[in-house]
């Protein structure tokens with residue numbers, strides 16, 4: 001469960017309201033198939049972090065039934081169902097162990113957070129909470145407070161098994177917990193008195209059990225930290241916000257020799273990197289030594305010596321995007337490390353003989369454990385300095401101090417290639433207004449900021465920026481706050497770093513400010529700050545009907561689509577208008593008002609005499625798409641049937657389907673047998689819609705003889721936020737001027753009947769990200785002004801093609817609606 005604080009509760013309530021309305025939350029997570037039959041209700045933790053509790057917080061964990069199919073067992077490791085009994089036993093035996101349930105997985109397994117610390121009274125715990133708040137909000141004062149320096153229990157956070165088939169962090173953590181529960185070693189006793197050790201035992205128990213990297217929804221959780229679509233990520237994010245660790249470890253596998261962060265450049269530009277690397281490097285060296293001290297060798301054990309990419313590599317394993325757990329944790333003041341243990345036991349290696357697997361897993365466990373022990377020692381030895389440096393991170397934020405350039409004077413191993421600095425604006429404004437179409441997007445973004453621990457206030461007076469006046473009551477994110485780095489990472493446009501590095505590990509661009517559909521204005525560094533109230537706990541509810549008679553719904557936001565899908569399921573018959581808006585007939589006024597409120601959307605008076613095509617039933621999409629895109633379609637309230645070649649060749653019933661969405665090779669023309677090809681062709685000829693994305697969508701489009709276009713592809717490693725121009729068509733009119741691309745593509749050689757709905761901006765294509773190469777090499781310049789979304793309809797059917805990634809990892813929420821509109825549009829053409 002999330003925090004019991006009012007702020008979190010407010011968010012939970014809003015989410016619950018959406019779940020009740022049956023929308024906004026994909027059905028898979030709303031319903032949740034319980035795998036672990038809950039046993040008789042023993043007082044389970046319902047409210048971790050409750051302010052009145054001291055330590056230990058001994059919650060008897062539900063013990064799931066034994067399950068011999070758990071993939072961990074073949075490795076000689078701990079199955080998910082064995083964890084709760086172990087923790088319950090340790091809680092019985094030791095006053096140092098507190099186990100809490102911080103959330104549930106997609107399928108309902110529980111996420112355990114164990115806190116190791118010496119007992120504290122409720123009053124002592126309250127004091128710790130107050131000190132933690134002071135460190136963040138009054139860092140100047142905290143820096144001078146000797147009592148705080150002496151008595152604050154320095155927190156370390158150890159996250160394990162985020163990738164389900166990278167198992168051993170969990171087993172090392174259980175060993176650590178058992179040691180600390182019972183040890184009489186004076187060093188351990190002292191650590192427990194001076195520190196708190198927080199351990200997420202397994203962040204991905206579904207993947208642990210099922211031998212998968214991803215969670216049960218098919219998401220890579222270690223790419224989801226800035227978007228936070230998944231319940232596992234939400235739980236760990238909330239725990240990081242609440243615990244504010246000084247040091248953080250995230251245990252992975254498998255790289256031989258053991259890979260130990262800090263990373264290569266580029267380094268995230270919103271970190272106080274001088275304060276990060278100052279500890280990350282020596283702690284990395286300490287972990288390296290601890291691993292070497294175990295004595296494993298290449299000759300006897302097949303174990304290579306550790307590598308520290310910051311020291312040993314030039315490029316390719318960077319800490320640029322905030323999507324990884326440690327990179328995310330750094331914004332909460334942690335010196336954070338990814339650790340990759342060495343000996344591969346997953347994927348094809350999982351089929352090796354059991355004895356060999358268990359040998360490897362045992363070594364990996366020892367190495368993970370050594371990294372944990374070494375980091376705890378570092379924390380203990382440097383606790384004063386680590387604490388002072390975390391306070392300094394937040395002090396720079398609160399006072400608006402410039403970030404410090406890390407020089408070789410400060411730190412001899414640093415080079416100019418490591419220096420990434422940002423110039424912070426003074427503040428961001430997220431406007432609100434009467435009848436505002438982007439209201440649900442603004443509320444979503446504000447609630448997201450608050451959930452991430454960013455302070456948001458509301459203005460008491462109108463704010464005029466770049467000639468535009470935003471009303472009083474608009475949201476204000478003052479960057480003079482402890483979490484300014486995270487606020488700027490979420491709201492800022494980001495930077496085009498194509499010229500600075502050659503190789504990136506994952507995505508290089510994101511910007512919730514540009515991609516989530518809300519308007520975000522900037523107050524420059526020397527700009528005047530408006531008067532504002534105190535920090536708010538949640539965005540104000542949205543949802544408005546601004547007139548009477550027939551009403552109009554614009555489709556700009558995922559919630560707008562969810563509202564439309566809700567209407568279509570009910571007995572209201574919305575009408576699709578030619579311009580891509582939707583009319584809600586006057587007689588449905590009561591339902592219209594209720595739906596506007598539960599989805600937070602705006603309904604305005606429809607133009608006189610408007611009428612269109614009725615949408616009289618639930619809209620069903622057959623999708624051959626990655627799980628992340630299916631998730632995004634479900635966020636828009638679509639009923640999705642996942643299909644692949646086997647499903648279609650088995651004789652798929654298209655009679656309930658409205659549109660086909662294809663973005664992977666799971667359905668290709670060559671994989672379909674003749675009857676399946678005929679079924680698909682007649683589905684499209686008889687009014688079924690077609691939306692394709694990227695190479696696979698476009699290839700199938702060509703075989704189906706739909707749109708006459710050619711797909712051009714740019715550099716396959718290019719990705720980021722791009723500037724786009726939208727045409728005034730049903731698919732893209734009024735859309736936001738930014739999209740996301742990965743392996744960017746565009747359309748050329750357009751036939752006469754093809755309409756361009758969106759194209760890349762004519763120059764300055766990439767706003768932020770990494771997209772290298774010249775025009776001849778498929779660089780950004782090759783894409784300038786080129787079509788990115790195209791559509792058309794003829795005898796063979798109606799189709800829309802995307803060269804962009806509007807649903808990428810369910811992130812660019814401001815572009816989701818274009819896919820939603822495309823699905824409706826293509827199925828409603830005659």
Ligand SMILES: [Zn+2]
Pocket residue numbers: 163166252253
């Ligand atoms: Zn991993």
